[in-house]
Amino acid sequence: MTGPGRAIPNAVPHLAGNEWKYVKECLDTNWVSSAGPFVGRFEREVAAHVGVPHAVATVNGTAALHVALLAAGVKPGDLVLVPALTFMATGNAIAYCGAEPVFLDSEEVSWGLDPEKTADFLSRECLVKARHVVHRATGRVVRALLPVDLYGHPCDLDAILEIAGRHPLAVVEDAAEALGARYRGRAVGGDGLVSCLSFNGNKIITTGGGGMVLTRDPEVAARVRSLTTQARGDALEFVHDEVGFNYRLTNIQAALGVAQLEQLDAFIEAKRATAAHYRELLDGVPGLTVFTEAAWARSTYWMPSLLLDERRGPDMRALLRRLNAAGIGARPLWRPLNLQPAFKSALTYRIEVAPRLYDRGLSLPCSVGITPEERRLVAEALVSALEP
Numbered sequence: 001m002t003g004p005g006r007a008i009p010n011a012v013p014h015l016a017g018n019e020w021k022y023v024k025e026c027l028d029t030n031w032v033s034s035a036g037p038f039v040g041r042f043e044r045e046v047a048a049h050v051g052v053p054h055a056v057a058t059v060n061g062t063a064a065l066h067v068a069l070l071a072a073g074v075k076p077g078d079l080v081l082v083p084a085l086t087f088m089a090t091g092n093a094i095a096y097c098g099a100e101p102v103f104l105d106s107e108e109v110s111w112g113l114d115p116e117k118t119a120d121f122l123s124r125e126c127l128v129k130a131r132h133v134v135h136r137a138t139g140r141v142v143r144a145l146l147p148v149d150l151y152g153h154p155c156d157l158d159a160i161l162e163i164a165g166r167h168p169l170a171v172v173e174d175a176a177e178a179l180g181a182r183y184r185g186r187a188v189g190g191d192g193l194v195s196c197l198s199f200n201g202n203k204i205i206t207t208g209g210g211g212m213v214l215t216r217d218p219e220v221a222a223r224v225r226s227l228t229t230q231a232r233g234d235a236l237e238f239v240h241d242e243v244g245f246n247y248r249l250t251n252i253q254a255a256l257g258v259a260q261l262e263q264l265d266a267f268i269e270a271k272r273a274t275a276a277h278y279r280e281l282l283d284g285v286p287g288l289t290v291f292t293e294a295a296w297a298r299s300t301y302w303m304p305s306l307l308l309d310e311r312r313g314p315d316m317r318a319l320l321r322r323l324n325a326a327g328i329g330a331r332p333l334w335r336p337l338n339l340q341p342a343f344k345s346a347l348t349y350r351i352e353v354a355p356r357l358y359d360r361g362l363s364l365p366c367s368v369g370i371t372p373e374e375r376r377l378v379a380e381a382l383v384s385a386l387e388p
């Protein structure tokens, strides 16, 4: 097998708009830190894009999740229900609150939290006492549901909101990978109590590092804003209401974000074109199922992914090794968090689909700037790597 000549990375930023201009503006005006006009502008523009009244920019998506969970009322000793199939940051943010995750399964269509098993866990393993959901076996309060929109595809949010509506449970949505996606016509990130975005380097828009908390609830927004700025109540006298965090995004990063957001629609079109091209190139190749979108979803295809047939060809790890040796930046799906050493003693419930997806899944190179020729090289390398 021969490589493509030069490596095709998994996902690199595409800085093709006003990034230089806006960053220069920061340097020219001396607004380089977390005060400065681009921070508020970025918050307002992302909020308008998603259609929520409040947005608070943060230093990264993990910090966004941390403060979102705190603002949703998650306390030390609480339990938070979360799909096992997600990036480690989702679980870490729960741990930062002194709470513990209960890892649940994903469903096959969206790869997001399985609503049926979530409802089943709540009815079999929990009871509602004094307006709290209590986990029978541990006596701990289940405070929140933390669904995740994976690879640019929304989870089945209405089903999850319906479950939360029947219980005293806050919904904190990890939409880090799904800015710009739509669920039943609604923008992802506007529905739960609070949702979180990431602008990490490989995300659909990037600020280098960065994140944002979105909410319709003014109290949640105020708490998040306070927690991200060291909980400084009195700006003049430096009075701090509680122990907060230095989690604000800088003006330079926000300047990048404003420039990137101007290109978001074009980036989504580019990602969708990449996914469609891969589908066309891989159509009919035995041993593969390409991850597409549910009838109710408009995915951004942030990271086009596929599943290997269980019965044929090499396993996912062998395939990945072959692709990486050929210079193709393919990646495995997220390793389910219940399989992470850091969470080896966490509570789990009926996790069956997530490890199967992990064992069979991989994501393909998907930079916004990937060329049709590069996509053809990826598909050719994949087909040749599938040969025994």
Ligand SMILES: Cc1ncc(COP(=O)(O)O)c(C=O)c1O
Pocket: 060, 061, 062, 063, 086, 087, 089, 090, 148, 174, 176, 177, 197, 198, 199, 200, 209, 210, 211
């Ligand atoms: C699902 C998910 N949650 C949270 C994060 C954390 O975001 P960040 O890297 O900006 O901290 C990421 C991405 O990195 C992610 O993919």
